[in-house]
Amino acid sequence: MVILGIDTTCDDTSAGIVENGHQIRSNIVSSQYAAHSAFGGVVPMIAAREHTKQIGLVMRAALQEAGIGFRDLDAVAVSNDQGLLLSLVVGVAAAKSIALACDIPLVGIHHLEGHIYSALMTHPEALQFPFLCLTVAGGHTLLLRVEQHGAYRLLGHTRDDAAGEALDKIARRLGLGFPGGAAIERLAQQGNAAAYAFPRPMIHERNLDFSFSGLKTAVVNVLDKADHYRLQDVAASLQQAVVDVLVAKTLRAAESEQLSRIALGGGVAINSLLRKQLSAAAAKKGIQTFLPARALCTDNGAMVAGAAYYLLQHRGADPLTIPARANAPLGRLQVQYRHPAKYR
Ligand code: KG4
Ligand code: ZN
Secondary structure: OEEEEEEOOOOEEEEEEEEOOOEEEEEEEEEOHHHHHHHOOOOHHHHHHHHHHHHHHHHHHHHHHHOOOHHHOOEEEEEEEOOOHHHHHHHHHHHHHHHHHHOOOEEEEEHHHHHHHHHHHHOOOOOOOOEEEEEEOOOOEEEEEEEEOOEEEEEEEEOOOOHHHHHHHHHHHOOOOOOOHHHHHHHHOOOOOOOOOOOOOOOOOOOOOEOOHHHHHHHHHHHHHOOOOOHHHHHHHHHHHHHHHHHHHHHHHHHHOOOOEEEEEOHHHHOHHHHHHHHHHHHHOOOEEEOOOHHHOOOOHHHHHHHHHHHHHHHOOEOOOOOOEOOOOEOOEOOOOOOOOOOO
């Protein structure tokens, strides 16, 4: 089954073609960084305008790279839930037009489901239910128990900033541009992670929640007091603080839920230190870690097509009337989207 997946949740216009839920035939992402960089964050109106400009080209490129035409599609899927409303609308309208013109099923996907399914797409045989999923991005940081296809239980989430959002804000303060996670990782490679003892918020609390908003103040305080600092050391120490908290809370969740499989998803899941240290810490406890392919971590259309392959079989197709919703429940869960568009 060949599915076209579309994601226009925030500031990436993306379309991917996936066969049978895991064979990625193409995954085209058009980034809007340049259009937003002058504002230090994503501007919703500009995002919608850029999606409108790019969506047709991105879909055409995805089909071309896969070597197929619209007539070869068995279904079309779109992230219609959770994100910037005007951005979502562009993808939803495009998907509906294709479903109508090609007379194929339409599948609406919650954006978080795309992130959750990226590990399952990468390990379609080995990753069995139930499993724990750490979904860590610019808009979310949450721990979910994934019971079955489409059945999730929220174990913990961030009480303020998402991990990626905190990295983005600090990177902006350090003059590293937007988004900042990748820039911080690059700098951190030449830094000393023990140079600064940044806080590990809530790491010892017995709950499974996170808090990352205090990190920016901690970093700014250090910089304000220092006569001299190496940006590489700041980046490495910050990255280590974030990874320590993510790893500790994820392992606590796996142990308290007695889950022996951990999946990772979301933009921050591309981070090499997180991938390495989570896998190593879990292995010590006999827990297996399932990392998503790097191309499936930050927002992309292929993860939407992959999720749709499974969810179409479990939930069926959606009507042409599905809405686009900025904040939408994930199954029966209420999950808050941390709006990354706040530019200040
Ligand atoms: O999944 P995503 O594309 O969008 C949301 O759903 O939010 O995630 C974007 C986030 C940004 O906050 C970005 O800074 C972070 O992923 N990110 C990284 C890295 N690359 C992107 N964080 C840490 N290390 C990276 N290499
Ligand atoms: Zn995302």
